[in-house]
Amino acid sequence: MQIGMIGLGRMGANMVRRLMQAHHSCVVWDNSRKAVEALAADGAETAENLRDLVRRLGKPRVVWLMVPAGFVDGVIGELAPLLESGDILVDGGNSHYRDSMSRAWRLNEHDIHFLDIGVSGGIWGLERGYCLMIGGEAESVRKLHPVFRALAPPHEAASRTPERANSEPAGAEQGYLHCGPNGAGHFVKMVHNGIEYGLMAAYAEGFNILKNAGIGLESQAHDAETTPLRNPEYYRFDFNLPEIAELWRRGSVVRSWMLDLAASALWQSPELDKFSGHVSDSGEGRWTAAAAIDEGVPAPVLSAALFQRFSSRDRSEFADKFLSALRWQFGGHREKS
Amino acid sequence: MQIGMIGLGRMGANMVRRLMQAHHSCVVWDNSRKAVEALAADGAETAENLRDLVRRLGKPRVVWLMVPAGFVDGVIGELAPLLESGDILVDGGNSHYRDSMSRAWRLNEHDIHFLDIGVSGGIWGLERGYCLMIGGEAESVRKLHPVFRALAPPHEAASRTPERANSEPAGAEQGYLHCGPNGAGHFVKMVHNGIEYGLMAAYAEGFNILKNAGIGLESQAHDAETTPLRNPEYYRFDFNLPEIAELWRRGSVVRSWMLDLAASALWQSPELDKFSGHVSDSGEGRWTAAAAIDEGVPAPVLSAALFQRFSSRDRSEFADKFLSALRWQFGGHREKS
Amino acid sequence: MQIGMIGLGRMGANMVRRLMQAHHSCVVWDNSRKAVEALAADGAETAENLRDLVRRLGKPRVVWLMVPAGFVDGVIGELAPLLESGDILVDGGNSHYRDSMSRAWRLNEHDIHFLDIGVSGGIWGLERGYCLMIGGEAESVRKLHPVFRALAPPHEAASRTPERANSEPAGAEQGYLHCGPNGAGHFVKMVHNGIEYGLMAAYAEGFNILKNAGIGLESQAHDAETTPLRNPEYYRFDFNLPEIAELWRRGSVVRSWMLDLAASALWQSPELDKFSGHVSDSGEGRWTAAAAIDEGVPAPVLSAALFQRFSSRDRSEFADKFLSALRWQFGGHREKS
């Protein structure tokens, strides 16, 4: 099939490459000239601008957006008037699912079809395939099956779930899933990323506990502002974190792809000293927590993971000063530097 | 009565003053000469050292410790051989209740009585009285009633609980309570401080939310590492925090003594810029969380308050770096500075 | 002044009474005939319906709504066409501040003034006064000062904040505060209630830890599904919770109005056995957590308090089953009944 791809960042560019490897033809555009040229060199047809991109596509057109969430409305605003009845517009970025629902409703009024697709796979997707969570009408989803098959990992990417192994690989085993009507794709992706935050934090906290297990070897302050460690003899370990991460990759209950990556990162630098520890969050973790609140279901782990990221960026500063101020007020406690 | 007071810090010194105001006589010692002299000037009898202090006390003696938790064992080790059968030793500091139980068991073997007393009141206690949570045998508690009455706030310090108002003020209304056998006093004080952490954090988070309610006025980054604020028009407030703290002190559900202090602190400095936000924890918050874990009861709020203090002191540093390292590994996400 | 009050539930009815005690005249309506008659007996002028209420008010009219958040739009929809340029409409209920902003914008188009006022005080407000957090234009706020003064607690309701004591009581000391433009009143009330959730949870967790401090007296299961309590000798307490609550009301750092109420509740029933423990949440706690997420500031305590309420209503049921299912899958662990 022919696909127009708008947005050639880390994700979009590699998706184009994977599509071309499967003999789909791609027309590409990005506001970075350099990004466009890199793909031209890899065989993609390039467009001068959005109008040109639309012009180069056969009808009904398939246009796929891979742009940051904050730019989607701008691009759609420019693009929609250029599209025609029957065209399919895909947003494969990390848009809020509510925006995707609104956009679908608006585009549908002009008989333009819209799919919201959550894409997971990161920089590894080119080689291993992208996990696709799809929202939209069944008819448009059906039309894009060849595209999805090209992007998705092969079913062999995972061992068969034993209960399913008696029949041919089907449904989600193909690495993509029509999750429901518009919004469903980005909703599932949102929760996926919320879980991701929780998983990452679970490992991070655990490795931090291992990292600090030698605290009993440090000399202990003895003053009214400090809790002396009660049993320093139990905290005299000096753990080899890269080896522990590697160990857990085999046979243990906590093995995962994320742990594979942690083993790489810790092997490269056991102290992780290339990093400052200011952890960004790109939206889905927030939206997942907000969805839990709307639904009235508890999400203490996912929200704790989110809030820890905020704290890592010093967003609790005033709250912390407030605590010190109160301690000073009631107890005359001075802050330790 | 005559009381020997060891430890003349913020708490101990003022407790001596309050006792003397009630015509108890005090023999005092501290390893700071200056602290001792200050109380001598206020009328206390001073001792040269522990042996001298014990010598100056009539039998059966009452010796009260107000020293940091980390020094209690040292002082008791020196003091115990000087005491005699029937003497009463009080630990009014923030010792772990398990230590108090062990100390009581050891001292009881030599027929020395031990009371563990949690004392709340901070720098305000001199004027308003100290709330006393007492653990130990009933007989020793009974002997010290005059001391407790002098230290505790008058029952008028709070309005009568309506259900109790038909009878004379009794029991806990006197501002002190025999909570149970040894350990009970410091256990109740431990939980008291655990609650204190939770209360402080609740206010701190709330005021931080108010403080940041103008975030919609800031320009928003638009890139793959940043979540744009979806509805900046709803976050354009510029709240007067000192006035809001003051407001809530009257008629609102969240009024409390802590809020009184917050109103003072915010009035003095709405930005709290004297403080850096590195918040100490002095042990009881940790022990309360650990007790909840031992008991198998949930304490998500109290432990979140505790962990936020750890974070304020950068104790999540390695965990945060770990998160950034993983983000880099799977998504090629660079940290923002 | 003359005020029209719509909604005569626990809050509205008592606010009318407090207004009439201050010699304001009130025209009242509620869809419960009984509620209307109760206030007629207390001296209020009653209306047959909204139209009649509006008709009975002198111009410019002041109409105050005290209805559940879910009904506000319906009432305004019916009421707005009856109002005229210059009238003032007040929403004193627990509306979402964003709704208040939208309503203000719509009403302003018809030159109807709108105030969003957060009201705290509960069933105690009649006697002690209501804490008022006000959002809207300064001009309308000014006009209602006499009403606010009547509703608010006297400044004597709290001791003077020492730093303010040199000048006459002013500003928030009057028990009401103009917090900012429309939305500000309900925003501050929202955060107020978020804090309230956190405070309540801090006490609840603390008292639960005290309640379970005798767990070492119970016999301990010894099997692969159970953690034996390591040191049962440290958990053999039997605390008197009503007395501890009463104790902390005097001199302690955790004293508060909420603790006053806890002392009453525990005195009435130390086991609190009239209650099932399914804890409702009425919105503001959710909105506060969501605002923290929008602002990107951590709120681990306030959100933990919220989620515990969800859990108390069994909203984690599927998540819990999921955990049991995983434990069965990887370890063959059966659930204990």
Add this chain to the structure above:
Amino acid sequence: MQIGMIGLGRMGANMVRRLMQAHHSCVVWDNSRKAVEALAADGAETAENLRDLVRRLGKPRVVWLMVPAGFVDGVIGELAPLLESGDILVDGGNSHYRDSMSRAWRLNEHDIHFLDIGVSGGIWGLERGYCLMIGGEAESVRKLHPVFRALAPPHEAASRTPERANSEPAGAEQGYLHCGPNGAGHFVKMVHNGIEYGLMAAYAEGFNILKNAGIGLESQAHDAETTPLRNPEYYRFDFNLPEIAELWRRGSVVRSWMLDLAASALWQSPELDKFSGHVSDSGEGRWTAAAAIDEGVPAPVLSAALFQRFSSRDRSEFADKFLSALRWQFGGHREKS
């Protein structure tokens, strides 16, 4: 080698089978006659009692315990007098690492060597191998290498970490690791299980959010005790959870062995209705949280996961009643049934 195995539950029995498959010889005992006979049928030598087991082993003996944590002291108490200088005793169960340290110290006095080994793998270990985290002296560890190799998964169980792929598989890649001196094995296992709790909870919360994403289709209560869902149109999804779990197994960032198991469990029963949702905890989660507290490092995610398990077993009951009681006190709010 010859190994004496004590404790033939789910773990111990299969470890014996895996050892015998690798041509080690095993002498086994359990207090369940049936468990012993099952292994006799599989070729193990059986002992009548502990004394008999020790008698049947060649010197220096290797005795491995796989018994619940609560029974270890009893078994060691009976066993130690039967052992001799140079024998090696292994505790492969889920003992607290501090107990392992104390036991090692005591046994070392009698020149009996002790290893604390955390074993992960659950019911899948027989086929796939067990991940072994080992604490103790290097010399004893070295002697047992053949045993560890037999029990551990082959290095092929995971793909090579790219950074290590240039050299032969070594160290932790063999599926077992000498983590440090006594206590280190059970410490690392403890943190491993703490992480496990966090991971499980992250998935559980995420799937619960998906499960409840149709809440907008339910009719909404409108009263003062209920928050109406503000935008029901955004919560009308009906997700296929087994398919979503299966989907995420391929290409997504959250793929893991735990997710593999979740896919099985959900495929078997999408409602998980065989389970009640009372989730046990077997100790390590508690100890991990306590270690974090001792070290002064934040563990909000791991502790939230732990506390949610406590809540699932109704251990927050009194706290929840307390909240309802306060709501009744200040607002006259009745509980909804």
